[in-house]
Amino acid sequence: MSEKVKFGRSKVFFDPFERRPGPIKKNMHYCPGCGHGILHKLIAEAIEEYGIQGKTVIIAPVGCAVFAYYYFNVGSISVPHGRAPAVATGASRANPDSFVISYQGDGDLAAIGFNEFIQAANRGEKISVFFVNNSNYGMTGGQMAPTTLPGQITTTSPYGRNPETDGFPTKVCEIVNALEAPVYIERVALTSTANILKAKKAVNKAIENLRDRKGFSLVEVLSPCPINLKMSADQVNDFIDEKMTKFFPLGCVRDRSAATPVGEQPPAVIRAPEEVKSLLLPGVSENSNAADASKFAVFQKERRVKICGFGGQGVLSLGLNLANMGRLSKLNVSWMPSYGPEQRGGAASCAVIVNSGAISSPMVDRDCDLLIAMTQTGLDKFRHVLGENGILVYDHSTMAKPAVGPHQKVYGLDALAIANSVGNPKCANSAIIGALSVILRNNGFSESEEKAFDAAYQDAITENFAAKPAVLKQNLEAFAAGKKAALE
């Protein structure tokens, strides 16, 4: 009689298990009667049936199944305790054409890794999670799990799990059912053959959803752990069927598989250098007027600027404009903000340094050449940084003329009023830079340097507001008005 195998070892398993250390190469390492083996077989058969072996990845975190890579001839990684859904997320997003399975126990999924799990479920990652619930921590010797039943004795609940202090068993499927994204949620049990065949259907559906990239599938598997529970094969089946299912009712909790379309592949990563550059870098401006200022006498040493005021006054963007002007004029520049919550209200300040050579520290805490104060509070905080020959510019519309040292110079400007006159209070920045053009001319800038300064401003502001011509126009008007006011 010629015959063929009707039920036998899946070809998705290695044969023999060469990666398993020790002499036993045909068996898994699990204890006698353990449900992991039964579930491994169902998963292997489903991978075979749906033809996804070549691109399947099994993520096996800490727990009895951490050695899954001994057995399944698919991509595999053993990962930190509880983190399998995060690793699965990374693997699945990085390689969207792979099929990623997260295989987790109850300590892993429902305790130490609950956040990673629930977040991956909530994002609707296109992965399938097999959750082995055996009511205890198997690998470490039968300690209490989140799924341990009330009154159940384990090595860390020697008086029985007390719901008063330990809480009640965690109903994972029901919690996941509160989320929008998951496609398929079912709880099965590895007890009677009828139940195992139901489990097989559920595993197949989760693998089918994986193949079709439909989204997040969860199969919770009530699984026998006879050795830790100190039960025989019959007793452990009865324990699951009669006691565990009271807390963990079997059945499908959600199935949106049919209504969910087959998932599409995301577009391919862009790597071609020209395309990368076109998407990351601005085009070279063809009408730049900014001069090469690196030879200017004034920039043969560090020029240090401090700007202070309140958040919202444009303190940081004024500094940014100056820094951009320097960059466009081929100078080295640095811009250093006061960072953190104060950026969003309260005192704000920034430091700008411009130099033809290298810039040492980006902080300006002394020998400041130019201090621009938009508020009295800011001035009070930073007036000490102004060098003895420094220039102080303040907003005349918000504060009185401050006293300065014998060699220091002070200039007031109604910056806010000028900005309002061009119809945009946010242009106070540009008014101040306009005034600076004149102030610097009066303090060492040559005529050509003043021209270069103005051209650099024009380039910087044009680059900044290329997409907003109306705002650009207002800024240019404010700059001109600031310049005019300073001349007067």
Added chain:
Amino acid sequence: MKYNHRLLLKGNEAAVYGALLAGCDCYFGYPITPASEIAQAAALLFPRLHRTFIQAESEIGAINMVIGGVAAGHRCLTASSGLGISLKQEGVSYLAGYEMPAVILDITRGGPGLGNIGPEQADYFQLVKGGGHGSYKCLVFTPNSVQEMCDMTIDAFHMAEKYRMPAYVMADGVIGQMMESVELPEPATDVYDPEWKMGRIVDGKANYITSIYMEHDDLEAQNVKLQKKYREIEAKEQRCETYCADDAELVIVAYGICSRIARGAVDQLRAEGLKVGLVRPQMVYPFPVDALQKIVKGGKAKAVMSLEMSAGQMIEDIKLAVECKLPVMLCNRMGGNVPGGDEVCAAAKKMMKELAK
């Protein structure tokens, strides 16, 4: 079309550009001051190139997503600061155990505990000495400019891949937050497809990745292999810059923002006729032992000063490097305070006065 490669960027942003130009496919991270611009820039730029950005649920989630992406054969990046890095350490230990490359940006802030968002350099120990469990090392780059934030992020990918290990780019909050003009390099054109990647079929068997070795001898052998790799790195990859160090009587060692302040101080002290020099580690693992040994052997140096924004962490490596042949003193600030140039000059003068006695 010609593109402008010279941009004004924050250090944090420059690192993201560097990663993309190095061919990084995935960013996984959780926002934290002063590193948040990294997540923001990644959120803006990675999808533009059809690459992956995920705002992870936690630092732990982020580093494990990195593990998944790297195992799948892609260049991955994550970033955080101080306390966030503390949370990532389990995953970093796994990366070291797996021998997988990944780049982690640490924009350091004040500690311990919640500390503050000011710039400290007190993550030195947790990055340089391992940080998590097990005898492992990570490459640690220490940029001191926005340009280096870009360049060293690229270097970090390459060196991490060469040695199959995690690499940090450690910058203090000042380097992360400041803006400077940066010259961005051309995009990478290499095809990254590591032979060890998970799922690659070799002789009919799918590759797996693990860090578990149940047999004690196997785990010992793996540790021996790792240590051999670390000795090779220590011999070949030290990186530092020296400034006026050859004839210096006092050598300042400083990295990150401190190194820029120190350089200014060296100029000022030299102008006053004092022989002070600078050793600026560009990597602190491996530590530039050879450069410091050279200074010891040169015979000119009388002392070394460690300038740090911590209670004195790098100073331990300096002491090991000079092998007790020179006194090593600490000049430091903590709590988010950045030492001023005057402060450094005063400390150096005081130190030189004591040496003269």
Added chain:
Amino acid sequence: MAAKKHRISISADECKGCRRCIPACPKKLISVGNAINIQGYVAVKADHPEDCIGCGSCFHQCPEPGAITIYVEE
């Protein structure tokens, strides 16, 4: 048409003796053996393997990948 013939084969060295298969067999073909195998377990044995009806119940109950194989005539 007569029912196809089946045969159960138990690899004694691959059995861990958990006995999940014994009550699962509707024909009661499986019983506890009397020798200790290479893994140190008392393996089960199939008493009349050719009486197998090929339902697969024992195979599905078995946690080991290849301890039980069911054959069908071609």
